[in-house]
Amino acid sequence: MNLKAVQAIYNFEMARTRRTIWQSIVSPVLSTSLYFVVFGAAIGSRITEIEGVPYGSFIVPGLIMLTLLTQSTMNASFGIYFPRFTGTIYEILSAPVSPFEIVLGYVGAAATKSIILGLIILATSWLFVPLRIEHPFWMVTFLVLTAATFSLLGFIIGIWADGFEKLQIVPLLIVTPLTFLGGTFYSTSVLPPVWQTISLFNPVVYLISGFRWSFFEISDVSHTVSVGMTLLFLVVCLITVWWMFKTGYKLKK
């Protein structure tokens, strides 16, 4: 195992985060605060509580997930796409590094950044609304698993993309809508039965539901199902990455 290479890639990516600290951290915090003001204050004045949880508090896990998902995919995809774009990827390809080590470095760094962001948003939320975390262990587990899974998804996008538009398309057109429809701002139980069934095909529903359960013990689906679905998605991403490296897909001509 070439741990020094993993460390080198990880540190390189974290240095990139530090260089773009404003863009990396301030803008998600700002937009989350705006969500609070708009949704929490405007809608919260009508819907006072859902299943015994004040509406402002209810949306916190969903907001954290929203940031976690979009940031993980965007960061990880950019992290691997950029060296491909500039050509500096030659060095990674010619180094004695295994695919697993490359993924560990890039995905590890992207996930770390998202987790830090998630925690910052959690801390910010505490300023706005009362919060309690019933199952801290599960909260952290969901946070880490989701960050890792969506960073992997981002990594896949970064290898697949051959232009900056494609890089934006998936987070913008798939991840964000799925998150909004996945129960960030409501419980899926308020939907008509047909839409409840359709929601079950949205993987983000499971993430948000599980994550929210770890806070308030209320959930749309059982938390074990949530963990199972997250792990399943993680495995699917792992297999895809493994296949990409095995075939040299878009990495090596």
Place this chain on the structure above:
Amino acid sequence: MAAATLLKFLAMQSIISVTNLSKRYASGFEALKRINLDIHRGEIFALLGPNGAGKTTLIGIICGILVPSAGKVTVDSHDIITDYRAARSLIGLVPQELHTDAFESVWATVSFSRGLFNKPKNPAYIEKVLRALSLWDKKDDKIMTLSGGMKRRVLIAKALSHEPQVLFLDEPTAGVDVELRKDMWQVVRDLRDSGVTIILTTHYIEEAEDMADRIGVINKGGIILVEEKAELMRKLGKKQLTLQLQQQLHALPAELSAFKLTIGEDGSTLIYNYDTKAERTGVATLLGELSRAGLRIRDLQTTQSSLEDIFVGLVSDRQ
């Protein structure tokens, strides 16, 4: 038993062994056609060829950047596919294109390379490399603030950062000024003296002539020649003797018809081409015959073909 010993001997002799290597790009273009090549341990090998010959493709495959379509490559008897870690650990690569990060400092990017190759930090060594490449005073500068020639040297520093046994230099001197080019070749010579094997490509043939122990010529995806440089110069080099006469000539005197002579445009010079590889070039006989024919020589000079002439001859022959 004897075969095994022979194989072992060959393995010791050659550090890189390329067997029947072919490369077909996704476009269908065949860039390498069943290449066979051995690079000897500790030599400087110059790979020459016109644009698009396949030099970068060959280097890319050996270093793990491109996938071969067929054939086999070993580096110090480690297969580049099945035993890629061991093979790649030995190799340093300076790519032809200036692929650099923009925002990293010189020091950070060179240290990054060392880490990728699983080597423990060694600031003293990196300092030595940066000083040798006249980059020491730039070590804290962001790469994007460097000039093209400096970036090229940063790439060399990155390739040397992990103390490779084999160094690939794909046109290392493109865009580097004369002074620094000299320094750079000194670095390369020092590396060779310390036992590093060096494979370089260049379009400045006189650099290859200066530096290389052996020369390989590649054209249209095929190796057309591999030879010791001295041997190549001897075999394919031609010499030309130009004689300035004291009188004008309108036709060659009969005595001289045995020699392939041409009369220069002004009528008072004779040009004699001869092969250096011929044992008896007959220069002495020619001079004897000249005085017998009553021609008096005012001056004479010889010129020798350079590697460049040989190279151009080889490549244009095959067009």
